[in-house]
Amino acid sequence: MQHTQPHNPTRKKSVGVIGAGFAGMAAGAILAESGHDVTIFEKNDTIGGRARTFSEQGFTFDMGPSWYWMPDVYERFFERFGYGVPDLYQLKQLDPGFAVAFPDDESIDVPADFDQLCELFEKIETGAADQLRKFIADGEFKYRVGMDDMVYKPGHSITEFMSPRLLGQALQLQLFSSFSKHARRFFKDPRLLALMEFPVLFLGAMPKNTPALYSLMNYSGLKQGTFYPMGGFGKVADSFQDVALRAGVQFRTSEAVEKLETSNGRVRYIHSTSHSTAADVVVGSADYQHIEHALLSPQDRHYKDSYWVERTFAPSCLLFYLGVDKRITRLRHHNLFFDQDFGLHATEIYEEKKWPTAPLFYVCCPSVTDPSVAPEGHENLFVLMPIATGLPDPEPIREHYYQLLMDRLEKFAGETIRDRVVLKRSYCVSDFKNDYNAYQGNAYGLANTLRQTAIFKPKMRSPSVGNLFFAGQLTVPGPGVPPAIISGTIAAQEVLKYLNS
Template structure:
């Protein structure tokens, strides 16, 4: 097959799609606007320190295994993977930490110590979460979101009520200790919405947490990016960096025919965008855009983030590789993101200290710290605000872990709303895409295939199946499948209409 496919962006979904499409015999080229590949999962290196700029959590290892197995490979063919023990720690105040182990038995002991008798409820909750995981991750998320009937199976019918309940209510019904409630609500934050707005069925994220555990690829998440690029190159994919796509051209028949890259007109039979969906549509003349500005305004977006990458000249004590700081009011911070968007007065934050696991990420005797504060997208972003919030979290970090750290900072780099817009063309500077609420699930998300432009497709966190690294890999596979069906002119599925509820 001599089909030419041009892919915009080099995030996880684009990398996955590129490999599948090249394996089928197409000539695939990936165009990345930045100087290095990876999209939000780029890497920062400075003065002997190494940081993942985006994702730092490796969850759902089975999804990665399934991806590489599609090519007769295994993750260990490309990178070394280690299960973290403990998985992470949650700080609720000075000398008040709950550490999550690497197996359910250990976690149950911690739960019983915190709330006597809660382990029995936890085992029941995780058993249900595993059942949901088996339905969702092993089946439903591998469907392309073309029809509501994709969600109708004997298994989902049996769990229909879980699509209309919410995680927060379910957890609070069974667990009374506030700390345990927050720990159980934490995993669904990866889906981009408040627990009270996340359907009960999404408890499968709790199985991803307590059942499958937290892993770390040596070298960080960028090692996975490099692995996927290497796999793509093995399939024949070409990569072009510093390649800013300025326009998608559509001919008189309504077919995408060219992309304009740094002023150069490049022909292609298929155009696939893994870039921000909203931005991609602005590359089209207005009449070819599927979704209005009002549509995007009405959607619930996952948060943006204020990130700091900090080099310390000594180890940071009393923390784990992954540490969550929940020492302030969770509900208030959530309201500042979703209900009344503003900079939070007292933000929760997350910290990663990768050198606790991987000594290569910092010079000997030093520490690489990554800090993340979730924020509402579209907020004002200034150097003064960044500095103010860095001071807030460093002061709390020192107090909560009882050590002096500010004088040990060698450097810090920051990344926030403006950078998400400038580097990734991200809508309102969001970090994670569209939240997975009930009305933004599966066929109710923006489609993988344009319904106005022939041969134009989309992949990534704003489309099916949703935000997160494992869903991005799945999104790449799904869109590649749709493209291959079109190229090979296989029989169309019975239901291809896009369903949207504009509320």
């Protein structure tokens, strides 16, 4: 087996990064730009992590992320390397930002213009326009404080959050208030509440268990806007790789890390499928639990099996990638199907952990916006149903839900679709496990409950191995692409402190 030694160890340090998702590429780019030798190991044959793509029969499918919110996070990252987003990909604001389907064949287009959105709320519920302005202003305050003062902290200790400014703003941030109760102080109509709560269901936990702090997501989606990178989210992942390559990062795809060899409380070698590479520092941006339990010896692990069993995970998903040989008139780019009981589905995900009775689901139709992702006259569909982690997902179960979801999609669309599907692929719990070593097949990481926020998340620096750091959705700040970018940024900063100490 080939052994690789660090290059110029007196001046540079050798850094190994596990995983070429957004967190790993962000960390790797910053560390390489700072003058270190960085190698990113990726078990799959393409980069991007959950933001991988695949192309077949003229269709290009984003396999994971499809919502582009919090645009300033992307801008902030690229600016540190001297790039603007327009230098790397074309960003288009969607109008409507998304559509929501409700019972009785009712649907609402959510306009990009905020004043128009206020008018829409007022039509649904008297007084809701003023309430929305107040709700979003509150969310904007939380967003500004969060982005400026909170989210870029590593979460080592409560002392990070003890500044006079943060202490003075603690009550306004509503870390100890329920999102569900907070939303209900502003709105009564169940349709408006669904609009407020959907990001929590898809990325968090039960709304009653999620801090009201996360109304900052509503500010981003409804006021900053919903965007789309032309060509798909894969273009964003490609841009991160381009930035990393220009900074000097080496990528090793189709090369899984099999063991981290330690001595005296430090990683000494990264053993992959084809190399043994000496490392001064390791950043693990793959699944945290997998790195600890599959790559480290028992004496080097910090979190026991029981720790992970007791965590509250954000959902996994059942996904369908569908190529359709006709256009579907009624679909928007983003379509949320809230035509069933929100509370029941959330309970079945988070509390009962069972396959849902009457699920909510989401359909992305990027070909509405982007002709490059499907052949002319065709539609590209990405269908997502949130489910509990750890569920068995054999083909008969997947097919049962495919038929159930397509029944409702066809009813909404007012036309048949299944008979025009020319490409179909499913993706579920076992695929997340196989492709990403995802604990229990999680899709989004840990839920943003109060007891799993900031200092209560798994530690970014290993408490057991001195030169092992973590990034990604199972550590700070949490699930989603912008938090993954932030996580990689924080991890890199922590590594630089360690190397300079």
